Amino acid sequence: MIRTRGLAATFGGGVPIRFPDVDVPQGGVLLLRGPSGSGKSTWLAVVAGLLAPQQGSLEVAGAPLVTNGPALDAWRARHVGFLPQKLHLSAALTVAQNLALVHWAAGLPPDPARIEQTLAALGVAELATRRPHALSGGQAQRVALARAVLLAPRVLLADEPTASLDDEAAHAALALLLQTATQAGATLVLATHDARAVQALHAAAAPDQVCGQGIFLNEITLHRLSQLVS
């Protein structure tokens, strides 16, 4: 779950961006829309505990984000999965070693079996010993998604996951994100200005005629100018 009240934040001391209040239940999906520069990545950084808000309060996965330092780092590593726009896979490490960093960051013992299982669930188990330069774009994205969900996070934050993908790959990436979040019972936040992603989430939220309910979808749109705090 994610609950924010009166959040405002800024990168590098500029004019703070004021964000609408958000309530997303555990397992729900938040679509965070807005044009380039409107603050989507900034919002994700605040909710991930990477950037302290200038104002306001927030609760993520049941915990108020008030502390910082090593305790917050370990909490984030344990409970928040992050799929950044630039994947940030370490070029010097193999796929499996990139994932092993997650356990290390969370202060957990190594767990090669879990890494193998997670890569297999995303169909990329055979890539475990490759280095990132030897992956296709779609493979690299699956590896980054495996890294984000390795510890079954309560919250999964995805920043423009379809921006650089063609239609087919974008469709597959969105389906994979939704399926992975649903299976893990994670709250998914998808930040995007891609109309294809918006359409896909709206479709997933529509009541399914066979299975009943669609996903719980909440949506906020950031607007560059109206966000500015005077």
Ligand SMILES: Nc1ncnc2c1ncn2[C@@H]1O[C@H](COP(=O)(O)OP(=O)(O)OP(=O)(O)O)[C@@H](O)[C@H]1O
């Ligand atoms: N590291 C940074 N240092 C200083 N300012 C930044 C930094 N990152 C972003 N900003 C500024 O903060 C504002 C919000 O940027 P942000 O990256 O959150 O937008 P966004 O909605 O994610 O855009 P995009 O769709 O292009 O990814 C912009 O004015 C941007 O220039």
Ligand SMILES: [Mg+2]
């Ligand atoms: Mg961004």
